[in-house]
Amino acid sequence: MTTHLSSEQRQQLGKVLRDREQTLRAHLKALYDGVSRVDHAREILLQDGDDAPQRDADREIDMAVSDLETVELTRIEQALSRLQHGSYGECVDCGDDVPFERLALEPHTLRCVLCESKRERFQPRSASM
Numbered sequence: 001m002t003t004h005l006s007s008e009q010r011q012q013l014g015k016v017l018r019d020r021e022q023t024l025r026a027h028l029k030a031l032y033d034g035v036s037r038v039d040h041a042r043e044i045l046l047q048d049g050d051d052a053p054q055r056d057a058d059r060e061i062d063m064a065v066s067d068l069e070t071v072e073l074t075r076i077e078q079a080l081s082r083l084q085h086g087s088y089g090e091c092v093d094c095g096d097d098v099p100f101e102r103l104a105l106e107p108h109t110l111r112c113v114l115c116e117s118k119r120e121r122f123q124p125r126s127a128s129m
């Protein structure tokens with residue numbers, strides 16, 4: 001299988017992806033360890049009737065961050081597997097080449113700019129409602 005990317009470009013993007021994958025995995029692990037510690041601390045504090053609501057808010061922020069990072073990690077894994085199978089750099093929706101410049105900015109991207117913007121239009125972020 002051939003792509004429009006040179007082997008140097010694929011290697012470069014693969015390295016960025018693997019580095020990012022490791023960073024995310026380490027961070028998510030720390031986050032989940034932190035969450036279980038918070039749970040444990042909360043159990044103790046609840047017995048004293050302490051400020052549980054504030055702790056819930058902190059926890060929600062952690063969970064929101066971890067959701068985002070889990071999504072990114074999934075996309076990175078998909079990108080790495082596509083890199084392995086030679087289909088990396090092709091838009092998963094229309095099959096067009098995704099330019100190297102775009103991949104360099106966002107190596108885990110799976111779509112060309114056009115398809116990505118279409119998706120975003122059909123799935124508006126709640127903030128823009």
Ligand SMILES: [Zn+2]
Pocket residue numbers: 091092093094095096111112113114115116
């Ligand atoms: Zn496309």
